[in-house]
Amino acid sequence: MSLPSFQLLRPKTIAEAVALLAEHDREVKIVAGGTDLLPSMKQKLFTPPYVLDLRGVSELRGIRDVAGQGVEIGALTTLSAIEHASIIRKDYSVLYEAVRTVASPVLRNMGTLGGNVCLDTRCLWYNQSLLWRKSCGFCLKKDGDLCHVAPGGKFCWAAFSGDTPPALLCLGAEIEIVSSHGVRRTPLSEFYVNDGIVRLRLAPNEIVTRVFLPASAAGWRGSYHKLRIRGSIDYPLAGVAVALKMNQDRVADARVAITAVNPAPHLVKDADAQLIGLAPDEGLAERIGEMAARTAKPLTTSALTPEYRREMVRVFTKRAVVACAN
Numbered sequence: 001m002s003l004p005s006f007q008l009l010r011p012k013t014i015a016e017a018v019a020l021l022a023e024h025d026r027e028v029k030i031v032a033g034g035t036d037l038l039p040s041m042k043q044k045l046f047t048p049p050y051v052l053d054l055r056g057v058s059e060l061r062g063i064r065d066v067a068g069q070g071v072e073i074g075a076l077t078t079l080s081a082i083e084h085a086s087i088i089r090k091d092y093s094v095l096y097e098a099v100r101t102v103a104s105p106v107l108r109n110m111g112t113l114g115g116n117v118c119l120d121t122r123c124l125w126y127n128q129s130l131l132w133r134k135s136c137g138f139c140l141k142k143d144g145d146l147c148h149v150a151p152g153g154k155f156c157w158a159a160f161s162g163d164t165p166p167a168l169l170c171l172g173a174e175i176e177i178v179s180s181h182g183v184r185r186t187p188l189s190e191f192y193v194n195d196g197i198v199r200l201r202l203a204p205n206e207i208v209t210r211v212f213l214p215a216s217a218a219g220w221r222g223s224y225h226k227l228r229i230r231g232s233i234d235y236p237l238a239g240v241a242v243a244l245k246m247n248q249d250r251v252a253d254a255r256v257a258i259t260a261v262n263p264a265p266h267l268v269k270d271a272d273a274q275l276i277g278l279a280p281d282e283g284l285a286e287r288i289g290e291m292a293a294r295t296a297k298p299l300t301t302s303a304l305t306p307e308y309r310r311e312m313v314r315v316f317t318k319r320a321v322v323a324c325a326n
């Protein structure tokens, strides 16, 4: 479980970082806080000749309130900084609730928003040491030609297991991506690919630089519920974010998103249409829970059964809708 050897690249600016990425092309991995990448490198899931450390790029840090336009968060901003930012707690409560459930305080001090958004997908058969994987047989995601979870298929079901992306999806967040070819901005909802191997629409020479929270989502009520084995530290095995814009006791706008039960985080389709104009009660919350459970397609990628995880998506969604309404 030692780290493989690599050469560390330490740019000081975004321009230097993208030039180094272009120079080393597919031989380089980006590291931010390293809380996900480094354990995976120790497990020899990645053995890149070069690692590009973003931590010297100070322009990637910070939370900025841009009058009338919302909030910009640098990709290198730590999860702790987001958790403790009063504007996030006050105006973007679903993100506040989600970010404070990530891992543990120590990991949130190191882990960044960019790393959370770009997290690798997870599976019982993949996040293991090289010895373990060799003994059981490699799989499609790394070095093998079959899937242990769905044998016979050529698809990887490893689950996207980040906590902040469902909250960000509920807020209609966008991200900025930079490469040596320029800058692009995309809705987060178009960033993920529902495939455990492909997972992101991000080229190897691109860096996520900023996350934008729109002013139009400020003040929405939010709630995040998460299933995990060890309450103080674990990745989600199911997660539900709900954000409601309320007008008196009626829903004026709504979004519901789920994580850790598919290879990508997903918005629950048509949840808004079901909620808008109504005053949520237990019955309506139950119906939204059923819609969320139908969107969840967990397989046996973790220690908890798919049936239990899907059922908890239903239960959590119901609870989150009720919590927002109250």
Ligand SMILES: Cc1cc2nc3c(=O)[nH]c(=O)nc-3n(C[C@H](O)[C@H](O)[C@H](O)COP(=O)(O)OP(=O)(O)OC[C@H]3O[C@@H](n4cnc5c(N)ncnc54)[C@H](O)[C@@H]3O)c2cc1C
Residues within 6 Å of the ligand: 029, 030, 031, 032, 033, 034, 035, 036, 037, 038, 039, 054, 075, 076, 079, 101, 102, 103, 104, 107, 110, 111, 112, 113, 114, 115, 116, 117, 118, 119, 120, 161, 162, 163, 164, 206, 207, 208, 209, 233, 234, 235, 236
């Ligand atoms: C014990 C343990 C428990 C954990 N529990 C949780 C949990 O409950 N919820 C959760 O969401 N996460 C959890 N994590 C994972 C991790 O701590 C967080 O997701 C954290 O936010 C990752 O950020 P990082 O900066 O450390 O990412 P890194 O490890 O540095 O990077 C993660 C991935 O993102 C890529 N990357 C990072 N920044 C950028 C960027 N700016 N542009 C492009 N690519 C980038 C890296 O190349 C890598 O593939 C846990 C980790 C551990 C070790």
Ligand code: SF4
Residues within 6 Å of the ligand: 122, 123, 124, 125, 126, 139, 140, 141, 142, 146, 147, 148, 149, 150, 155, 156, 157, 158, 196, 301
């Ligand atoms: S879902 Fe299948 S291919 Fe993907 S990591 Fe798990 S075992 Fe490997």
